[in-house]
Amino acid sequence: MEIGVLRRDGRTDPFFDGTASDRLVIKRCEACDRWFAPDAAGCPECGEEDLGWAQASGAATLVTWTVLPKDPPAFLALVELAEGPWLHARLDGAARADLREGLPLGVAFEHPDEGESYILFRPWTE
Amino acid sequence: MGTSRGTSIAGLGMTELGRVYGRSPRRLAADAVRLAAADAGLALGDLDGLLVSHGMGGSPGIELAGTLGLRDLRLLSQVNAFGATAGAMVSYAASAVLSGTATTVACVFADAPLKPKQSAGSAYNRDAREWYGFGGMTAALGLRSVNSYYALAAQRHMARYGTTSEQLGAIAVATREWASRNPLAQMRDPITLADHQNSRWVSEPLHLLDCCLVSNGAIAVIVTSDDRARDLARPPVHLWGWGQGHPGHRKERGSEFGLTTGAASSGATAMKMAGITPSDVDVCELYDCYTYTVLVSLEDYGFCAKGEGGAFAASGALGPGGSLPTNTGGGQLSAYYMWGMTPLSEAVIQARGDGGERQAPSSDVILVSGNGGILDHHSTLIVSPHRKGA
Ligand SMILES: [Zn+2]
Numbered sequence: 001m002e003i004g005v006l007r008r009d010g011r012t013d014p015f016f017d018g019t020a021s022d023r024l025v026i027k028r029c030e031a032c033d034r035w036f037a038p039d040a041a042g043c044p045e046c047g048e049e050d051l052g053w054a055q056a057s058g059a060a061t062l063v064t065w066t067v068l069p070k071d072p073p074a075f076l077a078l079v080e081l082a083e084g085p086w087l088h089a090r091l092d093g094a095a096r097a098d099l100r101e102g103l104p105l106g107v108a109f110e111h112p113d114e115g116e117s118y119i120l121f122r123p124w125t126e
Numbered sequence: 127m128g129t130s131r132g133t134s135i136a137g138l139g140m141t142e143l144g145r146v147y148g149r150s151p152r153r154l155a156a157d158a159v160r161l162a163a164a165d166a167g168l169a170l171g172d173l174d175g176l177l178v179s180h181g182m183g184g185s186p187g188i189e190l191a192g193t194l195g196l197r198d199l200r201l202l203s204q205v206n207a208f209g210a211t212a213g214a215m216v217s218y219a220a221s222a223v224l225s226g227t228a229t230t231v232a233c234v235f236a237d238a239p240l241k242p243k244q245s246a247g248s249a250y251n252r253d254a255r256e257w258y259g260f261g262g263m264t265a266a267l268g269l270r271s272v273n274s275y276y277a278l279a280a281q282r283h284m285a286r287y288g289t290t291s292e293q294l295g296a297i298a299v300a301t302r303e304w305a306s307r308n309p310l311a312q313m314r315d316p317i318t319l320a321d322h323q324n325s326r327w328v329s330e331p332l333h334l335l336d337c338c339l340v341s342n343g344a345i346a347v348i349v350t351s352d353d354r355a356r357d358l359a360r361p362p363v364h365l366w367g368w369g370q371g372h373p374g375h376r377k378e379r380g381s382e383f384g385l386t387t388g389a390a391s392s393g394a395t396a397m398k399m400a401g402i403t404p405s406d407v408d409v410c411e412l413y414d415c416y417t418y419t420v421l422v423s424l425e426d427y428g429f430c431a432k433g434e435g436g437a438f439a440a441s442g443a444l445g446p447g448g449s450l451p452t453n454t455g456g457g458q459l460s461a462y463y464m465w466g467m468t469p470l471s472e473a474v475i476q477a478r479g480d481g482g483e484r485q486a487p488s489s490d491v492i493l494v495s496g497n498g499g500i501l502d503h504h505s506t507l508i509v510s511p512h513r514k515g516a
């Protein structure tokens with residue numbers, strides 16, 4: 001499906017700095033030792049609104065999924081990062097038969113000609 | 127016992143619903159309030175409270191009071207709990223009446239997301255050439271529609287409990303069977319399980335026939351004391367109990383997203399206030415933005431065990447002749463999409479015995495649900511044609 005062009009919004013720039021250099025950078029509250037999605041508005045534990053950024057491992061597992069009837073079908077998912085947060089994400093290289101709760105995934109980085117780099121998650125194969 | 131302290135719905139007003147063009151949401155809302163007051167045998171000047179629901183397509187705010195020329199109101203607010211708003215408004219209205227804050231409160235929802243020559247789906251979809259930030263990335267990659275978020279929830283339930291698409295289809299079929307008996311319903315042609323299975327994928331595991339309609343229109347109800355309602359034009363629909371549930375599922379490890387909803391706590395609160403258990407409920411009017419929402423609500427309310435909603439639906443319990451008539455007007459799947467006012471309006475109709483061909487055999491205790499966000503917000507009402515405890 002047509003993705004269009006991704007632009008920065010000024011609030012999640014460290015995430016896109018990360019994707020440009022193949023790193024998954026997400027939000028983190030050092031005080032609470034908790035990780036959050038890149039667009040988290042703050043830490044619900046301590047109230048900190050100015051969360052820091054830190055590099056996540058890129059390892060994840062599949063929580064749940066949906067398939068859009070495109071050509072080819074688009075596999076969309078909720079994934080659980082090893083650090084705990086869930087991200088809405090797109091899967092790449094997945095077949096319907098693979099899909100199950102807990103399927104190991106790894107982050108992959110895409111660098112389009114125009115616009116920001118973005119992430120996909122692929123079934124993890126050692 | 128002295129004077130009874132109960133509240134009732136005394137009036138119901140419904141505009142034309144569906145592809146209704148040429149009237150703004152504000153005009154539709156005003157029309158619905160006028161119709162509800164007239165239904166109750168009240169003049170607009172008898173209202174001393176007005177609660178207005180948030181909506182999507184330019185729904186009115188509290189300026190609606192001015193549109194209606196209402197004066198000397200003692201209660202006026204806009205309420206927003208998304209699809210749980212109707213139940214929340216009625217509970218706030220009832221609480222205001224019980225406390226003496228106001229005596230006669232109109233609660234109204236209006237929306238007009240449909241535009242002429244536009245598909246129903248596009249009214250709630252996003253599309254763009256350029257996308258901004260992390261949220262924009264998610265949308266660009268394909269998560270652009272509420273349908274997909276509910277599909278994620280439904281798929282999680284299916285993976286965890288073995289719920290099947292055919293079981294979801296049983297809800298669509300039963301709901302349409304009710305709708306075929308409702309002259310107000312937008313979709314009245316009966317469907318089969320095969321029709322459901324053959325309907326196009328919207329976002330797997332949801333077929334088109336798992337998804338609600340989109341409608342323009344407005345619905346209002348009037349809440350007042352039992353004692354006042356008794357003297358009005360229509361038989362009172364007594365409010366036995368209410369509750370809300372906002373589970374606050376975080377998107378992180380351990381979340382119950384898709385598995386349990388706010389129906390669990392909302393229902394427990396409402397049923398405790400009403401002094402009933404699920405086995406006392408004759409009819410359910412459940413918020414059915416999707417077939418899956420009905421299934422998971424039935425579980426969370428305790429009509430069946432967790433994970434058994436699919437088998438319960440497939441048993442035929444929900445349709446005409448079933449043990450738990452559910453969404454007897456055709457719900458939002460087949461009748462009309464007025465958020466929480468869809469189940470509430472049908473509950474009033476059933477409690478009054480006005481269901482005609484679709485009247486449930488017994489309607490002494492009716493449970494009404496509302497669901498908002500992506501299963502983030504829930505409200506419950508228990509209503510009855512009888513006074514509580516009578
Ligand atoms: Zn913190």
